[in-house]
Amino acid sequence: MSYPPADDRLRHLIAQELNPHVDSWKFAFWLATGLMNNSEIREELERIVTAHANNEPCGDRNCKSCWRAHFATPAP
Template sequence: MSYPPPDDRLRHLLAQQINCHVDTWKLAFFIAGAIADNPEIRAEIDRIGAAHNTGQHCGDRNCQACFEATTTTA
């Protein structure tokens, strides 16, 4: 079995990052679930993905992909 599991990848990736800042994996996974299930966050992830898929800037000033696209010469 691969990790993170493909059917719950976002929650597991979030939990891995959160786990560095909380006392237990269970708490990290709980917080990650709340983030991953939030409709506003999901909509923002979808909006950013759609912009990147069409080659557009997503408008997030902290977006590494957009930063690299503007600083890379063709």
């Protein structure tokens, strides 16, 4: 079995990112679950994914993908 599990990958990745900043893995996983269950966060993720899939900027000034695309040197 690979980690993170394919059927719960995003929640595990979020928990991994939070884990060094909190007291326990259990708390990190609880926070990740809350983030995953928040409908506004899910809608925002879907909006960003849709924009990027359509090769459009997502409008987030901190988006590394949009930043790189904006400043990329076009191929000759």
